[in-house]
Amino acid sequence: MSDSAFHYADGVLHVEGVSAASLAEQFGTPLYVYSRDALTRAYRAYADACAGRKAKIHVAIKANSNLAVLNVFARMGAGFDIVSAGELARVIAAGGRAEDTVFSGVGKSAAEMREALQLGVKCFNVESIPELHVLNHVAKALGKKAPVSLRVNPDVGPKTHPYISTGLKANKFGVAFSDARATYAQAHAMDNLEVVGTGCHIGSQITEISPYLDALDKVLELVEQIEADGMHIHHVDVGGGLGITYNDETPPDIGEFVKTLLDHIKKPGHGQREVYFEPGRSLVGNAGALLTRVEYLKPGEEKNFAIVDAAMNDLARPAMYEAFHRIVPVVERRDVKTQTYDVVGPVCESGDWLGRDRDLTVGQGDLLAICSAGAYGFTMSSNYNTRPRAAEVMVNGARARVVRKREEVKQLFAGESVMPD
Numbered sequence: 001m002s003d004s005a006f007h008y009a010d011g012v013l014h015v016e017g018v019s020a021a022s023l024a025e026q027f028g029t030p031l032y033v034y035s036r037d038a039l040t041r042a043y044r045a046y047a048d049a050c051a052g053r054k055a056k057i058h059v060a061i062k063a064n065s066n067l068a069v070l071n072v073f074a075r076m077g078a079g080f081d082i083v084s085a086g087e088l089a090r091v092i093a094a095g096g097r098a099e100d101t102v103f104s105g106v107g108k109s110a111a112e113m114r115e116a117l118q119l120g121v122k123c124f125n126v127e128s129i130p131e132l133h134v135l136n137h138v139a140k141a142l143g144k145k146a147p148v149s150l151r152v153n154p155d156v157g158p159k160t161h162p163y164i165s166t167g168l169k170a171n172k173f174g175v176a177f178s179d180a181r182a183t184y185a186q187a188h189a190m191d192n193l194e195v196v197g198t199g200c201h202i203g204s205q206i207t208e209i210s211p212y213l214d215a216l217d218k219v220l221e222l223v224e225q226i227e228a229d230g231m232h233i234h235h236v237d238v239g240g241g242l243g244i245t246y247n248d249e250t251p252p253d254i255g256e257f258v259k260t261l262l263d264h265i266k267k268p269g270h271g272q273r274e275v276y277f278e279p280g281r282s283l284v285g286n287a288g289a290l291l292t293r294v295e296y297l298k299p300g301e302e303k304n305f306a307i308v309d310a311a312m313n314d315l316a317r318p319a320m321y322e323a324f325h326r327i328v329p330v331v332e333r334r335d336v337k338t339q340t341y342d343v344v345g346p347v348c349e350s351g352d353w354l355g356r357d358r359d360l361t362v363g364q365g366d367l368l369a370i371c372s373a374g375a376y377g378f379t380m381s382s383n384y385n386t387r388p389r390a391a392e393v394m395v396n397g398a399r400a401r402v403v404r405k406r407e408e409v410k411q412l413f414a415g416e417s418v419m420p421d
């Protein structure tokens with residue numbers, strides 16, 4: 001959890017100045033709670049480390065796209081990284097600007113490109129040659145030139161960096177490094193495209209700097225080649241992916257990470273280039289928690305279960321990635337025995353678990369906080385088992401505000417109808 005936004009006072013977990021118990025009481029559970037201060041401080045850490053350099057932070061909104069969260073960043077001057085036309089609509093609804101937005105993703109549709117071009121996004125991060133052709137075609141029909149950057153796949157070694165999941169040859173993302181120069185030449189030759197940059201995004205939850213530096217070395221080598229081919233590379237996009245502490249990970253702090261990368265790009269000939277960052281998790285992950293209530297304690301021969309009212313539909317990461325989230329009691333108590341539990345939800349799947357083998361001092365009806373749930377939490381939630389999605393609350397000092405209402409069951413099938421006969 002972040003330094004001080006989530007902390008205990010008199011044995012009760014607080015989010016800034018508000019007791020998490022009172023939030024659960026007032027707004028019900030499961031409940032996502034975000035600290036505005038934690039969001040602000042994480043963004044500032046990026047922005048402060050960029051001071052004096054041409055650099056821009058584009059918040060990767062797939063990690064958390066609540067309008068209130070985006071608005072906090074927009075007010076601080078952030079740009080945004082989107083992966084769909086829907087996300088672009090959210091950016092604009094939240095007070096962000098298309099001209100500060102970069103459009104990433106391996107499968108943009110022509111309709112999405114059209115919308116993004118009309119609204120005036122700053123750059124398309126293109127991932128394949130067929131995509132270049134479609135974008136060129138769409139831009140031509142609109143009488144525009146589309147700004148493009150290729151997302152190159154630097155193929156930083158799986159042996160040295162086993163935790164990297166998207167910067168390898170064997171996955172669907174990016175243009176292979178060995179094809180990048182030729183692909184740039186093709187883009188350059190298309191009438192309705194304008195090459196403006198290059199970049200990569202090598203993975204997520206990365207806890208060391210060295211793979212970024214390895215990737216950057218390859219990207220900068222490419223920049224020199226494509227500039228020799230007559231293109232001007234205005235920006236280098238280093239992507240996102242910086243990890244956070246869920247349990248005992250020790251990622252570099254944001255300031256150190258940013259400064260190290262910026263220094264690396266100072267190399268002769270590159271210092272004047274604008275540097276784009278696309279952080280997601282590291283801005284929002286530890287700024288949020290998911291509050292849940294224990295419905296039942298179910299002792300067993302091999303396992304004890306704490307069955308809670310949050311489930312895999314609310315927080316999919318444990319079920320999807322076997323991800324670890326710390327789980328802590330909202331109100332500390334000493335009057336019950338500490339036992340080892342699997343914390344599970346009510347969904348009818350064995351995969352519906354939130355934490356395994358956790359020592360917890362809890363009773364039936366108690367509240368738990370699932371920590372570090374601000375990234376890829378609500379945004380990956382679903383209505384599986386016809387469960388309304390949780391409410392989201394943002395805390396600012398002593399105040400709390402609902403920034404997304406809890407869904408109602410009738411909303412869940414409002415668009416459905418039965419056959420007429």
Ligand SMILES: *Cc1c(COP(=O)(O)O)cnc(C)c1O
Nearest residue numbers: 060104204240241278279280281
């Ligand atoms: C998901 C994503 C990000 C953000 O990744 P984090 O690990 O959340 O920082 C940035 N850029 C692209 C292209 C992405 O797909």
